[in-house]
Amino acid sequence: MATIRPRGNVSPRSNNISVLSDRYELRDQLGAGGMAEVFLGKDRVLGRTVAVKTLLAQYGGDPHFIERFRLEAQHAAALNHPNIVSVYDTGSDDGTHYIVMEYVEGKTLRDIIREEGPLLPERVAEIGADVCAGLAFAHSHGIVHRDIKPANIMVTTAGGVKVADFGIARAVSGDTVTQTAMVLGTAQYFSPEQAQSAPVDARSDIYSLGVVLYEMLTRQVPFTGSSPVAIAYKHVKEAPVLPSRLNPDVPPALEAIVMKAMAKNPDNRYQSAQEMREDLMRALHGRPVQATPVLSDQTGMISPLSDETVVLERGGRTVVRQEYAPERRRRRTGWILLAFIILAILGVAAWAILGLTTGPTFRNVPDVTGETTTAAINRLNAAGLNPILDDSTPNPTVPNGRVIGTNPKAGTKVKKGSAVHISWSSGPSLVTVPDVTGKTRDAATAALTKVGLKVG
DSSP states (O other), X not given: OOOOOOOTTSOOOGGGOEEETTTEEXXXXXXXXXXXXXXXXXXXXXXXXXXXXXXXXXXXXXXXXHHHHHHHHHHHHTOOOTTBOOXXXXXXXXXXXEEEEEOOOEEEHHHHHHHHOSOOXXXXXXXXXXXXXXXXXXXXXXXXXXXXXXXXXXXXXXXXXXXXXHHHHHHHTTXXXXXXXXXXXXXXXXXXXXXXXXXXXHHHHHHHHXXXXXXXXXXXXXXXXXXXXXXXXXHHHOOOOOHHHHOXXXXXXXXXHHHHHTOSSGGGSOSSHHHHHHHHHHHHTTOOOSOOOOOOSSOOOOOOOOOEEEEEEETTXXXXXEEOHHHHHHHHHHHHHHHHHHHHHHHHHHHHHHHHHHOOOEEEOOOOTTSBHHHHHHHHHHXXXXXXXXXXXXXXXXXXXXXXXXXXXXXXXXXXXXXXXXXXXXXXXXXXXXXXXXXXXXXXXXXXXXXXXXXX
């Protein structure tokens, strides 16, 4: 859910203003969703208009959920980028948990698609490039959104694009696709790894953005179903219809970008949001893109092969010849492919049986000390672990954005899928330089040293 301007059918609360933490006035309700409500608010301290998201009561009694909600909101508050809706504050008041956000005058991309879709390819590329810019910045700070969808993308009245709800993305990621009806809309944008409850990294957001681009171009999502589980299954097993089949005006370059972003295998997608943004900008300016149509991750049915009979006229005689050599090659290729598929299925089955009989597997926590938070998260995900980015800590020796250590420590043997907390540095802490005017050299030196400063 994003921060949107009030509409005519929203009932005002001006005559009954609620105040959170003696600071944030709640006025008109801007929207509501499966887990929260959003209100137009005013920050009494700074005198500015804000949007306040309040968590629904059914989530307020889960301490684990609340803690994750709080931590992720704090991480999101560190994201200061023109393509990201800013998070100003988070807190609770008498059991009401809330996030205070930038108020954005505009519409959600969901509303724009419903009102104007399908959108022009040029506009799709522009919006996609701006979303990529916001995602690239978040990913560089170790934050994966996990819930990219049109409802979480704002288009301002000035035409700017902002990604919303970074604060709750990690908090709700623990819900399975079978839990509530609210997941149905989100499941349409799930990456295959999310659908399988597997560890995710930044490439999961790239897949979801590919689905959003697909919807902008065609006015429909690639996969639908009667339940979140049915939709999730299609994300994992089925290939989408090409956008150009649904909208002939889709340029080949933009279609190639969408299909690359939506590859089932993360290794076949763009490996970063910045890489995807660069290709979108190439498409926007009519330059060749780097993306080429990726071979389907799905195995199609092998068509039956038939021999062709060719009639040749030779010296007044009719000769009947069978064109069997190319067909033999095709048959041989088909049988090799079929054998490979059977071996792959047997391998997966054997792995599943071994996994069931041998119990949980263990992993050694890799040493990510000194790495960027993004690199550390990717390494931990690759190791089959669940990285959790803790709050940053000032550190005089470790540069900003670099990892200080993990809990459990590097080398510790843990179960696959275990949580590993990442402690990272915000750089040296800032101090106020004391006023030493008029003091003796020794007194001035002592005052400066006391606050951790070196005297040159």
